[in-house]
Amino acid sequence: MQVTMTVNGTEVTRDVEPRILLVHYLRESLGLTGTHWGCDTSNCGTCVVLVDGEPVKSCTQLAAMTAGHEVTTVEGMADGATLDPVQQGFMEEHGLQCGFCTPGMMLTARALLDRNPDPAEDEIREAISGQICRCTGYATIVRSVQWAAAHPAAEGTTASEVPA
Numbered sequence: 001m002q003v004t005m006t007v008n009g010t011e012v013t014r015d016v017e018p019r020i021l022l023v024h025y026l027r028e029s030l031g032l033t034g035t036h037w038g039c040d041t042s043n044c045g046t047c048v049v050l051v052d053g054e055p056v057k058s059c060t061q062l063a064a065m066t067a068g069h070e071v072t073t074v075e076g077m078a079d080g081a082t083l084d085p086v087q088q089g090f091m092e093e094h095g096l097q098c099g100f101c102t103p104g105m106m107l108t109a110r111a112l113l114d115r116n117p118d119p120a121e122d123e124i125r126e127a128i129s130g131q132i133c134r135c136t137g138y139a140t141i142v143r144s145v146q147w148a149a150a151h152p153a154a155e156g157t158t159a160s161e162v163p164a
């Protein structure tokens with residue numbers, strides 16, 4: 001079946017199997033491999049993307065169900081070469097170790113800050129409570145989101161300046 005949706009600001013149409021999950025559609029049909037797939041049980045949350053601005057586990061939704069909607073993946077967070085403040089916050093506060101959970105964590109943080117620009121720590125922890133990080137202990141993730149809240153305007157760090 002043909003499915004059309006807007007992904008990172010661009011309308012895309014693809015022939016897809018009706019049963020394909022959004023996570024596999026993004027990764028395999030569109031090559032957006034920043035959306036990770038970490039479990040078969042809908043528990044890990046590493047597959048989170050934004051659908052119409054709301055965090056959604058993309059392994060729980062069919063691509064066909066997303067037709068007509070707007071999807072944002074981690075590849076769509078930066079404004080050209082300028083990082084989203086959330087991305088910069090994760091860099092400033094070392095909000096990642098292996099990085100596997102990071103795209104979903106950052107997108108959830110983006111959605112949180114869009115609706116609540118100055119969240120309390122417990123609100124940040126509640127927002128990311130559906131996502132598992134096996135590395136950081138969450139403290140640096142929380143600090144990264146707090147950094148982004150304190151620096152809502154992009155500070156000019158470009159992707160090319162991010163340490164490899």
Ligand code: FES
Binds near residue numbers: 043045048060
């Ligand atoms: S891949 Fe684990 S919740 Fe989606």
Ligand code: FES
Binds near residue numbers: 096098100102135136
């Ligand atoms: S940084 Fe490794 S799972 Fe979160």
